[in-house]
Amino acid sequence: MEREKTKEKRVCSALAPFGTTIFTEMTTLSNKEGAINLSQGFPDFDGPIEVRKAASEAIMRGPNQYCPSIGLALLRSAVADKTKRFYGVNVDPDTQVTVTAGASEGLAATLLGLLEPGDEVILIEPCYDLYPAMIARAGAHAVYVSLVRPGFDLPKEQLKMVIGKKTRAILINNPQNPCGKVFSNEELNWLGRLCRKHDVLMISDEVYEHLVYDGRSHVTLLNFPQFADRVIVISSTAKTFSMTGWKVGYVIASEALSEAVRMSHQFITFCTPGALQEAMALAMNMDDSYYDSLLKGYSAKREIFCNALADMGFEVLWPEGTYYASIDIGTLDFFDDLAFCRYLVSHVGVAAIPSSFFWNERRGGRDLVRFCFCKKDETLTEAIRRLKKWKR
Ligand SMILES: Cc1ncc(COP(=O)(O)O)c(C=O)c1O
16 A cells, blocks of 8 residues: 555656556456457557568668668658548658657657647547647646537537637547547638637647548548648558557658657657568558558448447447447446446456546546457457347
């Protein structure tokens, strides 16, 4: 007990309130119980074999030493080429692309490089837990607005009310984890105009950019040249190439904003492993058929998993994007989503994430539970079998 107390005190005051992330907690519990882990968002299969081969060859061949802090020219060019190919946007790989250790470090470098103590950053909840933690570590304050359920609509009036002199940035996640919202063109444009009016930066986490369903296309904030001087887009190879452990991400922004990102990135990780960057350059340059089959595969998993949950009698929130599906447990006999997830992992053998952890005040999502469906078909089938058996 005494030891616990001492340990707690050693965590800086900015981070202490956040504790261990719910993803670590649920994955640890899942491993302990031997459950099927549909909690933390990582696939149970690896990305393309040729990409893995390229990485191992690059490791054997070298160089294996520090590479340029901003990233290998090869990968920065691949990012620029992919941005042109999918979104029709030209970015300069030398001045506008920075390679980071995953989107996580991209977000940290962006927030630490751009925020002043006392600044406010508007977060649109439900939101990824890294955002408030890094905003706090930067000495800034998160100001929350909630998407309006059931459709997860943008709370425009509330946004107009909270934006002000202290606001330095709005941080969005598009497509959005955990609710699967995909921002419409109109919403992005509206946000851009609001930010321009108040001279506020727009940070957009687009790690699920290639997972947008039902024939819709991803619209990146880079698609709005009129806002280019205030936009920072952060993405990652983790989800698109099914290699979440490699942690190769990147930040795209104007030269001036990239300078701020690079300034902090050099002091956080300095650089990202060169061999993995080389392999991810190859991955990004793969032709459209790779991206098509990724989307086709996840679309099929979404259908199978969401339909199965609906057949069991759950109210399912079909995602417009991402590889997460949520259910509403409001009518079930559980205290809240955390109690439900703890029960599920130990009694049913399936791990999920209590969605309330994506809200600042947990009551916002206490009736929602998130499952990830980025799993082999046989894993999903077994998870469905276990859930069905329990539900019966
Ligand atoms: C919304 C969001 N942003 C960022 C990340 C982290 O990305 P990376 O693994 O590239 O650091 C995740 C991972 O789940 C995520 O869901």
